[in-house]
Amino acid sequence: METTNDMKKLDHKTLTKSFHRWFWGALTCFSQEHMQTFGYMASMLPILRKLYPKHDDQVKAIHAYTAFFNTNPMLGTVIVGITASMEQARANGKEIDGETINDMRAGLMGPIAGIGDSLIDGTLIPILLGISLGMSTGGSPVGAIFYIVAWVLMAYFGQRFLYFRGYRFGDQAVSFLVGKQGAAVRHAIGIVGSMVVGGVLASWVNVTTSLKLRGADGKVFLNLQDKLNSIYPGLLTVLVTLFCWWLMAKKHVSAIWTMLLLVVVSLVGVLVGFFNPGLSY
Incomplete structure (x- = not known):
């Protein structure tokens, strides 16, 4: 039996590297057959190399991530964080195998995609565009600059927050997104988005x-x-x-x-x- 000192632990540098690979490469080698599979695998490589020093163990572990995967890239970051936590538990001898990890991924990618597409693509982006259009009156470039800067900052730090929350809390991190509190927050944001879109309609x-x-x-x-x-x-x-x-x-x-x-x-x-x-x- 492993003692506490023998427990394998993912350090902040490894987790950050994994997150950056997902942030920049979630849609790497994107195709209708694989969607985000290869981007997911790339983000897990630093995790597996840290947890499994032997190459054969790394090859065995990576097979869990060859299955089809597709979700909203922004909110889907939380699934990658949860996977890192589960992989760490598996490396420490917990009763978790590749099938368990795949079941988790398959079960979450659908709900997270639905929530992310409506919350990000259907609400957040129209809000930012509405504000940017208002700032672009008279051909001013301020609106375009605002949108680019605001979107990049929100995308990066929002995904980073979700990734590390997913790693820290495991599957409990999803409960907020799919639970009653998450539904109330999404409803409130949707109302704000409708107001912004209505203002854009009246103005433009x-x-x-x-x-x-x-x-x-x-x-x-x-x-x-x-x-x-x-x-x-x-x-x-x-x-x-x-x-x-x-x-x-x-x-x-x-x-x-x-x-x-x-x-x-x-x-x-x-x-x-x-x-x-x-x-x-």
Whole structure:
């Protein structure tokens, strides 16, 4: 039986090296067949080299990480940290094998992906973009610089925090993300994100019509935009927004196809005189 002095322990330098490999290489050799498998394996190499001095033991241990893996790269960092903790326990003789580690990874990558995609891609990034757009008024580069700096800092230190929390607390670190407290936090952030996106919509989206009806004498007797403004200012903007939401949320049309449809509608609208881009040739 190993004594306390014989226990293998991962040092901070090794863990940091492992984290950096995941941060920079999570999508290394990315393909539809393997997704993040090779990036995961690369991040585990410093861990295995530290825990298993013999090359044969390293080769045996790395087979646990050859299975398919794919999740949200940012929140998925916590899974890599948990794996490092489990690998350390396995190296110290705990009843953990490669199948147990793979079961953990397979069980967490789906929920973490769902949470990460909605929280990061669907909430955090739109919030940052909304703030950046507001700072870019008049063509100022401040908004772009702010977005780049803010995103890099949040991505790096956020992932680093999750990695070391995953290593320190093991699978308990996930309970906050998938538990009731995590759900409440995600709901609150989602509300803030909706407010920011709504502010961006009101500030940057402006759909108007140039349609005017003229009488036999050539005088305008109906200016459609003026009539709409007297009824509901910004009505066309709201209708276009609701139409795009209906397509993507209810009909599951992708954002790319939605944008292409808007381009077609705009072109047709210009041709029939409903829209006026204000261009002169």
